[in-house]
Amino acid sequence: MPPADRRRSQSQHSPSRPDLELRAAARHFGRRRFLSLTAAAAALAFTTNLPAPGAASARELDAARITDNPFTLGVASGDPLPTSVLLWTRIAPAPFEPDGGLAQQLVAVQWEVASDDKFSLVVRSGVATAFPEYHHTVHVDVDGLEPDRVYYYRFKTGTWISETGRTRTAPATTAAVAALRFAAVSCQAYHDGFFTAHRHLAKDDVDVVFHLGDYLYEYAVNSAGGARNYTDRKLPDLFNRETMTLEDYRLRYALYKSDPDLRAVHAAHPFVVTWDDHETENNYAGAVDEKGDPAEQFLVRRAAAYRAYWENQPLRSAQLPSGPDAQLYRRLQWGTLAQFDVLDTRQYRSDQAYGDVQHVPGPESDDPARTITGAAQEKWLIDGWRASAALWNVMPQQVCFSQRKLDLNAAAKVSMDAWDGYRASRDRVLAGAKSAAVGNLMVLTGDVHVGYAFDIKDVFDDPASKTLGTEIVATSIASGKDGAEKPGNWDTYTKANPHLKFYNGRRGYVRVELGRQSARADFKTVSAVTTADAPITTAASFVTEAGNPGLKPA
Known part of the structure; x- marks a missing residue:
């Protein structure tokens, strides 16, 4: 979650020579040109000396x-x-x-x-x-x-x-597939605990896994592995710093991918990945970082983070970044049963309103010009729905899509980092879903380190309004440490949000089975992540019927 002084403090890191050169260039050419200049400089920095097709860039090792x-x-x-x-x-x-x-x-x-x-x-x-x-x-x-x-x-x-x-492989696009089993996971802070849920998921019978973001965290990891509290090993000091450079991000992926449970789940199932914020920096928005540093400086960092992400994920060349830019949003199909529209809600979003603190919606957050997806991605999404022949249209993405009031006041505060902080953007997407006659909309979400099950309402403040779809929020793999079955705000959230059908604060994953008549979501949780080898249980199960959206206990 964002610190109280978001975008007010100055970075404690000394600027590198490329950063200083970019700042000087920005001052010379003026602010109107600094973004294009920065993008060009970052692209140059991270595409120079890449291997040309058919060319040998270095000596081959025996x-x-x-x-x-x-x-x-x-x-x-x-x-x-x-x-x-x-x-x-x-x-x-x-x-x-x-x-x-x-x-x-x-x-x-x-x-x-x-x-x-x-x-x-x-x-x-x-x-x-x-x-x-x-x-x-x-x-x-x-x-x-x-x-x-x-x-x-x-x-x-x-x-x-x-x-x-x-x-x-996926079924042929015209195949009338009867069923699909997939898992949704998110938020795996190494320093907060063991990836035990991944070990259980590796043994689960699913066809594909959707990773919804925060594959790694930029925060320092001490020699004991944080909450893992290693006593039989010591991690190198090079992990005990925030990731800033390409080398930092690459090394952090090496740490995470050395985890045996993460290795096991990758070997067991194909993944479909999308990033959230921590693969780069907490709660960044487009070219705006958390500390309020100059955009030309942050975009160099973003280029490093995006490059390391692509290098370390099973992604095609179409997702290879060009400097600080990468098209991660993409579409996959599972016969005529399901279409998956994988979103990127970080790279193109407007800066969070009201300093990115919890706030009552107002003119700043509700400005219709604001976007969480960017105009091109929004159009791509809605056009894809209009062309879809799938029974289920599933939208894997990062942050809470449904309204989530955080208190019981008549004018309740909401998160400015979630879709609640971009209500005009959400309204346009839901209007697009209705105009495309999307009958079975399912949103997959990560980010919040808890499991939620929402009914997506036409009018969130009117519980009697039409239900347009369902939102399944996967809890974290490790972030937030052990958590609790009923967090301290459980009563408040469930009373303030009648469309919230389930709330659990333990770690784990969600297993979803799509069928021709219905979809079932099983919320799998472990009792602890600060100690290894915790067993897994099913905390709750829900069903939503095809053609009749709305979650019911299974």
Whole structure:
């Protein structure tokens, strides 16, 4: 949550030489041109010396000379399409060193996709290059696969073979699929506890996992791992600082991906990822950071964060950033059963109103010119709904979409960081859903470190108004530490928001099964994350019927 002095304090970090040069240039050319200048400078900083197609940018390492396991950060897959899936790994025999132990050398990496986990029937294979410019990460877009099939994959380099990953393709876009099982997760602060929920999810029978943001946190992690309180190991001091540079972000991904539970869940299921704020910086909005630093300075940091995010996620080249810009919003289909419109509510949003403190809605927050998605993404979303032939239209995104009053006053305060702080933007999206005749709208949300189940109302202040869809909010994996089944504001929130059907403050994930007649959401929670190995239980289950939106206990 935002500090009280948001955008009022000055950064304690000394500006780097590129920052000083950008500031000087901004003063020289004037404020009208500084944003375009900054974007160009950041793009130059993070696209210079990238490998050209077919070109060798560095000397190739003889992989036989790699004496330590290079697959320390596991494998992953993502964004399944009917005939392709994206495979990921990173070659890093020394993951906590800035260069991963490989310096500026190319590494040839073999990959295989098979129809069985013994690899007796390999259906696709090839060789990819791990470039130092991409921090020796590998992204392989495997095509020519069969729709709606489970596959197994692995990587090889030298004498080393990675662990085996399990993935799958989506059904053909015209297939009348009967069911889809997916999970929604969010907010995994390493320093707040163990990723136990991921270990349980790795064993769950789901087709795909949606990660809704805050994959990592920019905050310092001390040698004991924060709340993990390691006694048998000590983390390097290089993690005990806030992430600011490309090297900082890359190293923080190495820390997170070294977690065995996160590795297990990535190996078990394909992921569809989108970011929220902490992958860059808490509660940033577009080119505006939390501390009120000059935009030209923050955009350089944002470029570093976006670059490291793409490098470390199973994302296609279409999501590769150009400087501080990246198109992360995208659309996936699961036959005629479901369309997924994955949003980015950080990169294009207007700055939060009223200093980003809890506030009663007013002229500043309700200005119709304000947006949480940006105009282009908003149009893309609504146009996609109009063209959709899917039974369920699911919108994975970051922050609370439904109205969430925070007190019992007649004029209640709401969060300025959520869609409540951008009500005109929400109204336009809901008007678009109605004009597109979206009958089964489901919004997936993260961010708030609790589990919620909302009915999305036509008029939120009128409980009798039409229900337009449902919102399923996934609690955190670890952020917020252990939490509580009933947080201290449970009575207030449930009384102030009659469309709120469920509220639980434990850690975990949501498992959703979509069918032709209904959808079921199971809220899975663990009792603790500050100690390892907690069991998982189902805190509550809800059903919403196709053609009859509204959540009912299962």
